[in-house]
Amino acid sequence: MKFHVLTLFPDMVENGLHTSIIGRGIEKGLLSVETVNIRDFSENKHNRVDDYPYGGGAGMVMQAGPVCKACRHVEEKIGKKARVLYMTPQGRVFSQAMAEELAKEEDLIFLCGHYEGIDERALEQVVTDEVSIGDYVLTGGELPAMVMIDSIARLLPGVLHNADSTGSESHQNDRLEYPQYTRPELFEGKAVPPVLLSGHHANIEKWRAQQSLKRTWERRPDLLSKTELTEEERLFVEKLEKGLAKEETS
Ligand code: 6GU
Numbered sequence: 001m002k003f004h005v006l007t008l009f010p011d012m013v014e015n016g017l018h019t020s021i022i023g024r025g026i027e028k029g030l031l032s033v034e035t036v037n038i039r040d041f042s043e044n045k046h047n048r049v050d051d052y053p054y055g056g057g058a059g060m061v062m063q064a065g066p067v068c069k070a071c072r073h074v075e076e077k078i079g080k081k082a083r084v085l086y087m088t089p090q091g092r093v094f095s096q097a098m099a100e101e102l103a104k105e106e107d108l109i110f111l112c113g114h115y116e117g118i119d120e121r122a123l124e125q126v127v128t129d130e131v132s133i134g135d136y137v138l139t140g141g142e143l144p145a146m147v148m149i150d151s152i153a154r155l156l157p158g159v160l161h162n163a164d165s166t167g168s169e170s171h172q173n174d175r176l177e178y179p180q181y182t183r184p185e186l187f188e189g190k191a192v193p194p195v196l197l198s199g200h201h202a203n204i205e206k207w208r209a210q211q212s213l214k215r216t217w218e219r220r221p222d223l224l225s226k227t228e229l230t231e232e233e234r235l236f237v238e239k240l241e242k243g244l245a246k247e248e249t250s
Contacts, residue, residue: 001105001156003033003149004074004082006067007112008049009142010035016146025159033149038062041069050115059116067111067122074109082107083128085148087141088117091130094148096171098131102148103155110148112141174223178211210236214245 005013017033018026025031042049043065050060075081083105092098102108111118111127123130133144153159170177181192195207213233216223217240229237239245 001031001103001153002078002107003031003153004078004107004109005033005035005112005142005145005149006038006070006074006109007035007142007145008038008114009112009140010037012142013112013146016142017149021159022150022153025153025156028158030156030158031153036070036074038066038070041066041073053116057116061116062113062118062122064119064122064125067118068125071109071111071126078107080107082109084109084111084126085129085131085145086111086113086118086123086127087133087144087148088113088130089132089135089137091132093135094131094133094144094151096151099148099151099155103152108152110141110145112145114140171223174216174227175212176215176220176223178208178215210245213237214240 007013013033013035017023022031022033026033039047039049043063049066050062053059053061071084083102085102085108087110131144131148133147138144181196185192185197193207195203198204213224213236217237224237236245
């Protein structure tokens with residue numbers, strides 16, 4: 001999979017993604033991240049890509065010309081159209097489901113804005129999807145693009161070592177993850193839950209499933225209303241609601 005990032009700050013994106021697990025995926029040839037500096041497509045002698053907003057107001061607006069040219073440069077290079085994702089707090093809120101859908105694409109183009117935004121006409125010309133990473137405001141689209149690339153790239157075959165490790169975690173099937181423990185068995189007086197030392201795999205599975213459900217119920221009840229519960233799960237949640245599930249799960 002090829003990620004193309006249109007940005008005024010290519011170093012930020014490259015430094016952030018060429019490390020750790022995603023960096024290893026790049027080294028293994030499983031994905032690539034290529035940045036395009038929008039400033040290289042400036043249409044004036046001072047290399048500027050922003051100007052004052054028509055109608056007045058604070059801040060500067062990125063001009064349509066350089067943004068469209070940078071985008072078309074990528075489309076010419078890959079020899080086809082691709083989805084162009086504009087990072088904006090006005091977009092659809094990014095989710096695991098969107099990451100899974102986007103992971104099926106061969107190329108993705110991320111457009112990162114700065115200042116007070118991008119001339120609306122450029123967005124109309126090239127953008128296919130407007131995406132936000134949550135309800136808060138950032139100074140630019142680079143961090144959102146990096147967040148999205150990380151979450152999409154880790155779904156690509158071979159990027160994570162453990163073939164199973166995209167399966168059971170938080171937000172897969174709308175459940176938060178169960179708690180994890182490693183050595184030592186006793187830390188500052190706190191023991192590892194005994195079931196995990198029992199070697200009884202069925203009991204461990206059951207305990208983990210209940211912990212997932214309990215956490216989701218406590219911390220993100222909004223997620224629970226999105227999915228069907230099995231009869232056993234429904235009874236467990238009923239116990240949680242009555243405050244009775246303590247001895248079984250704590
Ligand atoms: Cl995608 N961009 C910017 N600039 N701010 C954001 C965002 C995106 N998502 C949340 N805040």
